[in-house]
Amino acid sequence: MEALAQRLSQLDPHSEGAIRVVAFYDTLMRRRVDLPALARASAGLGECVAGIRLHGTGRSIRVAPDGRETTAPPAAASATAPITLDEEEIGTVWLERPGPSGPFDDVLLDRLALAAAAVVERYGPARTTMADPALVELAVSADCDEAARARALRLLGFAADLPVRVLAVRSRLPLDRVGALVCPAHPVKAALVAGVGVILAAAVAPEALPAGVRAGVAAAGPPDRSWREARTALRFTTARRPVVHHDDLGALALLADVPAEALRANPDVTAVARLARTPEEFETLEAYCATGSLRRAADALHLHHSTVARRLDHLGTSLGIPLGDPAGRTRARLALSAWHLLGEGRHPADSPDPG
Known part of the structure; x- marks a missing residue:
């Protein structure tokens, strides 16, 4: 030198x-x-x-x-x-x-x-966020043996004795930025796998997700099961509910196992699909099903409750569903969830259907 x-x-x-x-x-x-x-x-x-x-x-x-x-x-x-x-x-x-x-x-x-x-x-693991998609896919694959999965996680920087949280994400923002926001102080890796954003993290703060990002969040557990749960939760996200935890779905998660053809053939789902062509009415139904209350729906829509009441009367007739009673609201909620599962309400920038 x-x-x-x-x-x-x-x-x-x-x-x-x-x-x-x-x-x-x-x-x-x-x-x-x-x-x-x-x-x-x-x-x-x-x-x-x-x-x-x-x-x-x-x-x-x-x-x-x-x-x-x-x-x-x-x-x-x-x-x-x-x-x-x-x-x-x-x-x-x-x-x-x-x-x-x-x-x-x-x-x-x-x-x-x-x-x-x-x-x-x-002195890593390196705090880089983007990772080799092949390693991430190996870590979350249901077909991977445990020895190969453990090696993939180790190469990604995750300790063998610590749980790994999994998020399935649709986002216009780069995945590395999203990963850094939800896990700023612990190891986090992100990659695009089969058109869906995968975030692996030692800990997650879903409330830190920026506007415009949709995410399905799985509980801590084996990465392959968590990935399956995160993808299912992602399918239930909407503009009003951009972040869904799989644990919060309960029995509703069973809808994800129903074949798409059966969902499309259901009369209630067909009626909701027709209603979606009228954004004002569709927004009213979503707000009512999300809040479970006429007055809370009116607050969410910034409308007078009498206006929302008139809309709901009309919607009940159009759908053939009695929205005024609990059973009718349950039918409407299930039909809306099925419609979203079919990907009909996805934003144009969203990734392909992960299901």
Whole structure:
């Protein structure tokens, strides 16, 4: 390395300094330093505040040139670089230089980003979110033997003695962003399998899902069973109920096992399909079935309860279902659920039917 630096410096005075920066970080990586040590070394080398942030954990490290983590309000970054691992951006490194950029800032940040990625990978599991779809499919496949499944989960970064939660997702947002939101502080992996988003996580916070994302959530258990349950729950999601937990479905989950031809042939489902051509009436029926109350449905629709009452009278006649009694409401709810299971109400951006 020193011989190469000497030869290059004879050609370009800038090259010797750049090669010294490269050699500096090569030495740090051989010593297997951690992220705080990387930040301290970078701040000392750059003679300004250096920072490292990992997207998956939200962790940030800012170190001053004296080697101490700084609590001063962050200044605008004078230069930044992404930390990339397995072709995914997992974080950012930056310098907070008060004056003009230094002559080697670009080289410093480039090597710092490479070193940070190596540290994350070494002391993993790596906090990357996107994963090899083949490994994810193996982990959730019903046809996989347990030894192969355990190996796939280990390669994905999940400990053998910890439960893995499974989500089935339809989303316009990239799956890595969705995964990072529902599991910001624990291992999480995402991939697209057979047109459906799969998120494997050590823990999940479904309430953190952003608007526009639909998700079926399974309880902790064997990944193959959880994946089956998550896909079933996903089929019951609607615009009003974008997140469904399989445990909350109860006996309603049995509808998912009914052949599609039988669902389509049912008169109540046929009547709901006709009603769906009139969005205003269909929205009224959905609100009424979801809330179980005329007044709560009126609140949800921002209408006067007398208006909703008139609509429901008309709907009952159109459907041939007595919506005013409990048995009629149950029939309507089942017909709506069956209609959604058939995928008739899916948003154009949604994935293909996972069932």
